Amino acid sequence: MYDVLIIGAGVTGSAIARELSRYNVNACVLEKEEDVGCGATKANSAIVHAGYDAANGTLMAKMNVAGNLMMDQLVKDLDIPYRKNGSLVVCLSEEDRPKLIELYERGVSNGVKELKLLTKEEVLEMEPNLSESIVGALYAPSAGIICPFNLTIALAENANQNGIEFFFDTEVLEIIKLGEGYIVKTNKKEFTTRFLVNAAGVYADEIHNMVSNRKIKITPRRGDYLLLDKSVGNYVAKTIFTVPGKLGKGVLISPTVHGNLIVGPTAIDIEDKESTATTKEGLDEVIQKAGLIVKNLPVRQVITSFAGLRAHETGHEFIIGEAEDAEGFIDAAGIESPGLTSAPAIGVMVAEIIKEKMGLTLKDDFIATRKGIFNLNDIPLEEQKELIKDKPKYGTVVCRCETVTEGEILDAIHRPLGAKSLDGIKRRVRAGMGRCQSGFCSPKVMEILARELGVSMLDITKSGGASNLVTHRTK
Numbered sequence: 001m002y003d004v005l006i007i008g009a010g011v012t013g014s015a016i017a018r019e020l021s022r023y024n025v026n027a028c029v030l031e032k033e034e035d036v037g038c039g040a041t042k043a044n045s046a047i048v049h050a051g052y053d054a055a056n057g058t059l060m061a062k063m064n065v066a067g068n069l070m071m072d073q074l075v076k077d078l079d080i081p082y083r084k085n086g087s088l089v090v091c092l093s094e095e096d097r098p099k100l101i102e103l104y105e106r107g108v109s110n111g112v113k114e115l116k117l118l119t120k121e122e123v124l125e126m127e128p129n130l131s132e133s134i135v136g137a138l139y140a141p142s143a144g145i146i147c148p149f150n151l152t153i154a155l156a157e158n159a160n161q162n163g164i165e166f167f168f169d170t171e172v173l174e175i176i177k178l179g180e181g182y183i184v185k186t187n188k189k190e191f192t193t194r195f196l197v198n199a200a201g202v203y204a205d206e207i208h209n210m211v212s213n214r215k216i217k218i219t220p221r222r223g224d225y226l227l228l229d230k231s232v233g234n235y236v237a238k239t240i241f242t243v244p245g246k247l248g249k250g251v252l253i254s255p256t257v258h259g260n261l262i263v264g265p266t267a268i269d270i271e272d273k274e275s276t277a278t279t280k281e282g283l284d285e286v287i288q289k290a291g292l293i294v295k296n297l298p299v300r301q302v303i304t305s306f307a308g309l310r311a312h313e314t315g316h317e318f319i320i321g322e323a324e325d326a327e328g329f330i331d332a333a334g335i336e337s338p339g340l341t342s343a344p345a346i347g348v349m350v351a352e353i354i355k356e357k358m359g360l361t362l363k364d365d366f367i368a369t370r371k372g373i374f375n376l377n378d379i380p381l382e383e384q385k386e387l388i389k390d391k392p393k394y395g396t397v398v399c400r401c402e403t404v405t406e407g408e409i410l411d412a413i414h415r416p417l418g419a420k421s422l423d424g425i426k427r428r429v430r431a432g433m434g435r436c437q438s439g440f441c442s443p444k445v446m447e448i449l450a451r452e453l454g455v456s457m458l459d460i461t462k463s464g465g466a467s468n469l470v471t472h473r474t475k
Contacts, residue, residue, distance in 0.1 A: 001181065001192040001193060001194065002026050002027060002028050002191065002192065002193040002194070003025045003026045003027055003193070003194050003195060003358065004020060004025060004026075004027040004028075004193060004194070004195045004196075004197060004354055005027070005028055005029075005030065005182075005184060005191055005193035005195070005196050005197070006020075006027065006028070006029045006030070006197040006199055007029075007030050007172055007184075007196070007197065007198055007199060007200045007207055008029075008030075008031065008039075008198070008199035008200040008201055008203075008204075009029050009030075009031035009033075009035075009036040009037070009038075009152075009156060009166060009168075010036070010037055010038075010039050010040060010041040010152065010199065010201050011037065011041045011148060011151060011152045011155070011339070011340055011343040012199045012201075012332050012335050012339065012343050012346055012347075013029055013031075013197070013199035013200075013332070014029070014036055014037070014152050014155035014156040014159065014343075015155050015343040015344050015346060015347030016197055016199060016332060016346065016347045016350045016351060017029050017155070017156065017159035017164045017166075017347075018155045018156075018158050018159040018162075018164075018347060019347040019348050019350070019351035020159070020164065020350075020351050020354065021158070021159045021161075021162035021163060021164045021363075021366070022162070022351070022362055022363060022366050023351070023355060023360040023361065023362055023363060024360060024361050024362075024363055025354075025358070025360055027163075027164050027165070028164065028165040028166070028167060028191070029156075029159075029164060029165070029166045029167070030167050030170045030172060030184070030186065030191070031166065031167065031168050031169075031170060032169070032170060032171035032172070033168065033169070033463075033464055033465075034168050034169055034420060034421060034424070034461070034463065034464025034465065035168065035417075035419070035420065035421065035423070035424045035427070035463075035464065036152050036153055036156040036166070036417065037148065037149055037152035037153065037156075037427065038463070038464075039201040039202065039309070040201050040202065040308055040309055040310060040311060040335075040336075040339070041148050041149075041152050041201075041340070042148065042149065042308070042427070043223075043225070043276065043306050043307060043308025043309075044148055044223075044265075044308050044310075044337070044340055045225075045252055045254065045262065045264070045265065045337070046145055046146055046147060046148050046254075046256055046257065046262065046340070047087070047143065047144075047145060047146075047239055047252070047254065047338075047340070047341070048067075048068055048071055048082070048084075048143060048144035048145065048146050048340070048341045049064055049068065049087075049143060049337070049338040049341045050064075050068060050087060050107065050112050050115075050140035050142045050143040051064040051065035051068055051107065051110050051111070051112045051142075051338070051341075052089075052103050052104070052106055052107025052110060052112050052115060052138065052140060053103065053106075053244060053338070054110065054338065055106070056106055056109040056110055058317055058318075059317060059318040059320055060316075060317060060318050060338065060342070061110045062345075063318060063320075063338075063341075063342035063345045063346055063349070064110075064338040064341050064342050064345075065110055065111050065112060066342075066344075066345035066348075067338075067341045067342040067343060067344045067345040067346070068142055068143075068144075068341055070344040070345060070348075071144065071146070071341070071344070072084075074344055075146070075151075077158075077368050077369045077370070078151075078154035078155065078158060078369070078370050078372070079154070079369070079370060079371050079372035080146070080147065080150040080151055080154050080372055081146070081147055081150060081257045081258070082144060082145070082146045082257065083144055083145050083146075083257055084141070084142065084143070084144040085143070085144060085145055085237060085238050085239060085254075085255065086139065086140060086141045086142075086143055086144075086238045086239070087139075087140045087143035087238055087239040087240070087241060088118075088123060088126070088127065088137040088138065088139055088140075088238050088239070088240050088241065089103060089137060089138040089140075089241045089242065089243060089244075090123065090130065090134045090136075090137045090240060090241070090242055090243075090293060091134065091135050091136045091137060091242075091243055092131070092133055092134060092135070092242060092243070092292060092293075093133075093135065094135055096243045097135065097136060099243045099244075100117065100136060100137070100138055100243055101117070103138050103243070103244075104117055104138050107138070107140070112140060112142065113142060114140070114141045114142060115138065115139070115140055116138075116139045117136065117137075117138060117139075118136060118137045118138070118139050119136055120134055120135055120136055122137075123136065123137040126139075126237070126238065127236050127237065127238060127240065129235055129236060129294050129295055129296075130236070130240065130293065130294055130295070131292060131293055131294060131295055132295070133292070134293075143238075143239055145239065145254060145255060145256060145257045146257055146340070147256075147257050147258065148340055149427035149428070150372070150428075151340070151343075153417070153427065153428060154370055154372065155343075155347075156417055157370055157415065157416045157417055158367070158368075158369075158370040160416045160417050161367055161370065161416055162363070162366055162367055166417055167186075167188070168464075169187075169188070169464065169465075170186045170187065170188045171186055171187045172184055172185070172186055172200075172207060173185050173186060173187060174210065175196070175207070175210040175211050177211060177326065178192070180194065180328070181193055181194040181195075181196075181328060182196045182211070182328065182329070184196065194328060194358070195328045195329075195330065195354055195357070195358070196211075196328060196329050196330070197330045197332060197350060197354075198329065198330065198331045198332060198333055199332040199333075199335075200333075201309075201311050201335070202218055202220045202273045202309050202310075202311045203218075203273060204216075204218055204311060204319075204331065204332075204333035204334065204335075205217055205218035205313075205333065208319075208323065208329075208331055208333055211323065211326040211329050212323045212324075212325055212326045212329070213325055214323065214324060214325060216313060216314070216319060216331075216333060216334070217313070217314045218311050218312065218313055218333065218334065219269050219270075219312045219313075219314070220269070220270050220271070220272065220273050220275070220309040220310070220311070220312070221267055221268065221269050221270075221309065221310040221311075221312040221336065222266065222267075222268045222269075222270050222275065222276070222282070222307050222308070222309055222310075223264060223265025223266055223267060223268075223307060223308050223309075223310060224264055224265055224266045224268075224278045224279065224282035224283050224285070224286055224305065224306075224307045225262060225263065225264030225265050225286070225305060225306050225307065225308070226262070226263045226264060226283065226286055226287070226299070226302050226304075226305050227256075227260055227261075227262055227263075227302070227303055227304050227305070227306070228260060228261040228262070228263065228298060228299075228301045228302055228303065229260065229261075229301040229302075229303050229435055230258075230259040230260055231301060232261050232298045232301045233255050233256070233259040233260050233261050234255065235253075235255075235261050235294070235298060236253055236254065236255065236261070236294065237255065238254075239252060239253075239254035239255075240252060240253045240254065240293055240294070242289075242292075242293060250267075250289065251263065251264060251265070251266075251285075251286055251289040251290050251293070252264070252265075253290055253293055253294055253297075258430065258433075260303075261298075261301075263286055263287075263290045263297070264286045265286070265307075265308070266282045266285050266286060267310075268282065269312070270309075273309065275309075276306070276307045276308065276309060277307060278305045278306065278307045282307070283305055287299055303434070303435050303437060304437050310336040310337060311333070311334060311335055311336050311339075312334070312336050313333065313334025313336070315334075316334075317334060318332075318333075318334050318335055318339075318342070318346070319331045319332075319333040319334045320332050320333075320346060320349055320350065321353065322353065322357075328357075330350055330353060330354065332346055332350055373408055373411045373412055373415070373428060373429055374407075374408065374411065375408065375429075376394055376403070376405055376407070376408070377403060391407055393405065393406040393407040393410060394406070394407035394408070398431055398441050398444050398445060398448070399429075399430070399431035399432060399433075399434065399440070399441040399445075400434075400436075400440060400441070401433070401434020401435045401436050401440070401441075402429075402430040402431060402432075402433055402434045404429050404430060404431040404441070406448060408429045408431075409425055409429060409431060409445060409448050410448070410452065411429075412424070412425050412428035412429050413425070413448070413449065413452045413453070414452070419449075420449070420453065420461075420464070421449070421460070421461045421462060421463050421464055421467075422438070422442060422445055422446065422449070422460070422461070422462045422463070422469070423462055423463040424463075425445055425449070426438075431445055432445070442469070446460045446469060446470075457470055458470055458471070458472070458473075
C-alpha cells in the first residue's frame with residue numbers, strides 16, 4: 001500500500017509530487033498519457049502571472065502570488081529557463097479605464113508589489129509596436145515567462161530522483177473506498193493507498209465524483225494560439241494583455257523564453273475533453289483581437305498553431321483540500337489560469353495537508369537541485385570544440401532550426417523519466433519546435449529513439465498510444 005497516490009502528472013501533480021518527496025513517504029503518480037505534462041500543461045500561454053487578476057481572498061489569488069514569489073528560487077534549483085519580463089494590461093478605451101484601476105487596486109490588495117498605472121505616452125515608450133489607440137496600462141514588473149514543459153519535467157524528475165514512482169499509460173477506471181484508504185483500479189493494475197490526490201486536470205471532476213456525493217463540474221475551455229518565428233520574437237518585450245472580460249484575460253501577445261512570439265488564446269467552452277484541434281474561426285479571432293493591441297502584427301511569420309484546454313470549474317475557483325465526505329481524498333481541481341504560476345504553491349499546500357494528517361517527517365537526504373539538459377549553445381565556441389572532441393555526439397546537429405545535437409537527444413532519452421516519443425524529445429530539447437516543425441529532423445530523431453530504446457522504428461510514436469508515425473517498410 002502506498003501512503004499517497006497522485007492522479008495526474010501535469011504541472012500541478014508534478015509540483016505536489018516534488019513537495020511530497022521532501023518527506024519520508026511512500027508515494028507514486030499515475031498518468032494516463034505516455035509522459036508528464038501532456039494535458040493542459042503542454043498548451044498554455046507560458047506566463048508567470050503577477051497576481052492582480054484573481055479576486056481578493058480567493059485561493060486563486062493566494063496561490064498565484066505565492067507561486068510567483070517562489071519562482072526565482074525554484075528555477076535556480078531546477079535549472080530551467082525563466083525571464084521576469086513584466087506585463088502590461090492595456091486599456092483600449094476610456095470607458096474601460098475604471099476596470100484598469102480596479103485591477104490595480106485588486107493587485108495591491110492581493111499583495112502584488114511594484115504595480116504602476118501608466119499613461120499612453122509611458123506605455124508607447126516601453127512598447128513602440130503597440131497600437132496608438134491605447135489610452136493607458138497597468139504595469140506589473142513581477143510577471144514573467146517560463147517554459148511549461150521544462151518546469152513540469154524538472155519538477156517530475158526531481159520528485160523521481162527523491163523516490164517518487166511514476167506510472168505512465170495508466171488510466172484510472174474506478175476508485176473504491178476502503179475502511180482506511182482507497183483501491184484505485186486502472187487499465188494496468190490495482191493500486192492501494194492511504195491518501196489519494198486528485199490532480200487530473202480536465203478530468204478532475206470525474207475523479208472527484210467517483211468518491212464524493214458533493215459533485216463538481218469541470219468544463220474544458222479551449223484556447224487557440226499562434227506561435228511566430230524567432231525573427232519577430234522581440235516584437236514586444238513584455239507580456240501584453242487587454243483589460244479582461246467575462247471569459248478571462250483575453251488575447252495576449254508575449255515573447256517566449258525561447259525567443260519566439262506567442263499570440264492567443266481564445267476562450268471557447270466545449271464538451272469533448274480531448275478536442276485540441278484549432279479552428280479557422282478561432283485563429284481568425286486571435287489575429288483580429290491581437291491586431292487591436294499591436295500595429296501590423298507579423299502574421300506571415302506564424303510557424304505553427306495549437307490549442308489547449310483549461311480546466312474551468314463552474315465556480316471559477318481552485319478546489320484544494322480534503323473532500324468533506326471522503327476522508328483521505330484531496331482535490332487539486334479546477335486549476336485553470338493562473339494554474340502554471342500557482343502550481344509550486346499548490347504543491348506546498350497539498351503536501352502540508354498530508355504532512356499534518358500523516359505526521360510526516362522531513363528527509364535528511366532530500367536533493368533540492370536538478371541539472372537541466374546541457375545545451376551546446378550555452379558555452380563559448382572554443383569550449384564547444386573541446387567538448388565535441390571528448391563527446392563527438394555533441395558535434396552532430398540533428399535539428400537545424402533549433403541547433404539541437406544528438407548528444408542532447410541522448411540526454412533527453414536516458415535521464416530520469418526520459419523521453420519515449422517524438423513529442424517527448426521535442427518538449428525536452430526543442431528538436432522539431434523550429435521553423436520547419438520537424439520536417440527535417442523527425443526521421444533522424446526516430447532512428448535515435450529506436451536505437452536507444454531497443455525497439456523498431458514501427459514502434460516509435462509521436463505522442464504515445466496509437467500515434468505511430470510509420471506503419472510498414474517499403475523496401
